[in-house]
Amino acid sequence: MVNNENPISTIAKGVSLGVLLMLVWFLGVRQSTKTVSSSLEKVTEETILIDGSLKNMQKMMESTTFSIPLGNQEHQIGFMPYQEKVPPGWAQGALPTELYRNSSQITWIGDPYGPRLTGWNQEGKLETSFALPFLRNEAAPDKEIVGYTLTPSGDNGWFVLNNQNKKIYQLDGNGHIIQILSIPLMLSDQRIILTISPFFEVINNQWIFVTLESTKQPFSTLKGFAGGTYLETNWESYFLSSSGEVVGPLPEQTAILPFQGGLISWTYESEALTLQWSSDPHSLSHPQKTWIVRNPVWHYGGMIGTDLENNIYFWADQSIIGCIQTRFNEVRYMELPAEKKMFPVTISPDGEIGYIIANKQFLQVHFMKMMD
16 A cells, blocks of 8 residues: 655654653653652651660669868858858858769869859869859849859850849850840730749750740739739740840740750650750751650659760659660660759760769769660
């Protein structure tokens, strides 16, 4: 049979068919690309499940212990119970609330007498100290000091909260003031700050996490009482930056810790401890990683701190500490001496657990670590 079709028409049909095939292939590739892109976005929100049940108690060994005499001399720590007469300049009933150990194995203790910050070596010898004069009570500077708490700035300095004047002081390693952050007395919704929780955290030396008690109603005098009360108060958490930026108020009962160059927020409910990692305060609502610890021992509750080995420590009971080892996705538990009252408790960069036991003559400083 003879083909009477025009050669030009044959070529045109061939070209049209080729274009159609290329178009189908192109659309198929684009559809496939979209699917891959969507799956990659989901992978960034990683969730890890960890069994937190207590299988056995990890054995502990004491790595460092030393005693510091109580008194008002340079090599002593100033502490006196409420029941005893308190000399001028002493903080009545004040037990050192600050205990830290840095990577150089120097143990730092906040001394309520002075006030000052003291650094001790592993033999209990005073290596260095510097005064914190900005913590003296402005109303009675020669008689008492105000409540304060410290947060280390790595190994290179400190952040100190003065709850009286609502300021946070950043100090270098020698105690010199680098900058002062004034917590605004009124926030964006015109709430007036009444109190600042002593527990605050610093993220990458840029953001300060604080919890504030505030009110938007005026002070009201109550009949029959010497003072009065605010009609409505509540606690709210915020992130503040040195540049004046404010992130918050955050959801109720938000709690965070610095971790892996960012921060973790944590909640406990329905027998599960949930920890979510974010790179900065702005990404709290879109965490990049989540750990869910199921059935942990959580009779006491509350986080203690983290170390440089990517471990997260929490209170399981009054004398039991849990350690979430994120590198191995497991939880270990360890028991501290239960017959002695310990305060404060801290975690060193290498994972040692430190605490203080006080009597009327000495502070006993202990650091313990898990045995392999």
